Amino acid sequence: MQATDILLNDQVAVITGGGGGIGRAIALDLASVGADIVIADIVPERCEETAARVRELGRQALPLPTDVTDTGQVYQMVARAHDHFGRIDILVNNAGGVSPRAFIEQSERSWRRHIDLNLVSMLAASSAVAPLMIEGGRGGSIINIGSIEASRAAPYYAVYAACKAGMLNFTRSLALELAEHKIRVNAIAPDYTVTPGLRGNTTGPVEPDKWIKPGAAQEDATARRIPLGRPGRDSECGSVAVFLASRMSDYITGAVIPVDGGSWASSGWIRDRSGKWTLTGNLEA
Ligand SMILES: NC(=O)c1ccc[n+]([C@@H]2O[C@H](COP(=O)([O-])OP(=O)(O)OC[C@H]3O[C@@H](n4cnc5c(N)ncnc54)[C@H](O)[C@@H]3O)[C@@H](O)[C@H]2O)c1
Secondary structure (H helix, E strand, O other), rough: HHHHHHOOOOEEEEEEOOOOOOOOOHHHHHOOOOOOEEOOOOOOOHHHHHHHHHOOOOOOOEOOOOOOOHHHHHHHHHHHHHHHHHHOOOOEOOOOOOOOOHHHHHHHHHHHHHHHHHHHHHHHHHHHHHHHHHHHOOOEEEEEEOOOHOOOOOOOOOOHHHHHHHHHHHHHHHHHHHHOOOOOOOEEEOOOEEOOOOOOOOOOOHHHHOOOOOOHHHHHHHHHHHHOOOOHHHHHHHHHHHHOOOHHHHHOOOEEEEEEOOHHHOOOEEEEOOOOOOOOOOOOO
């Protein structure tokens, strides 16, 4: 391994939902190792804010406000990005989200919106970008931001969980279809990660002052549930995305990397108040 294998100098990355949370962190981390960044977020001010930070890191930024639930806008965004830079090397399908609700109370309009946001957007961006990567002949890296909810039951998140599960098997299948072109397709599966969306700041600019703060009891329960004892940070997905985009992961495709503090591994085990792991023990002990 060479220390320079991590560098993405002069490569171009398109990041959906790159104006906030995990997508923004990925944008800044990819820029910090040399990539130029296209930010495709639905909120124009968020696109501009991330673009300004990318430029401060010495890289080029192209903010392209886009609603990824509109496939026409996705195709147009990819075409504009390619016209501007002449190449796309990295695609991060990150935009996504969920409004928790019992499935029997959820309208068809709501499930279709979840499917458009979490699944169709990824299909549209991948189908627009992959042919350009093939034409470029340099290979590429597609990184899908999944969720731990793809791999476990998720009450009140059923449609979201189904979309994320679909995303993971699409990741594996597309990895095989694109392998001959040296385009790798992988996924990152976060659990509870502190972002604007997690804190209720889903529209307008990112305003941490207005975020919903968890109470002490909720923080304690989160710390006991997650093996590494704390929520995730958006930059922890950023560093894995850098790895998956770079030559460091040249032999990895069709993989799903949990970035979840060990949550998926724990699969129902939780710490009691004394810190001992339990499945059925007294949680109040
Ligand atoms: N934060 C978590 O705990 C967590 C856990 C598991 C998976 N994820 C996944 O990570 C990804 C990012 O989540 P996050 O927590 O950073 O979300 P977030 O809400 O904090 O940020 C999402 C960004 O996407 C943008 N966006 C929303 N709808 C859009 C649309 N229609 N078109 C374009 N952009 C749009 C938002 O403006 C925002 O900037 C999502 O796919 C989410 O499902 C997050």
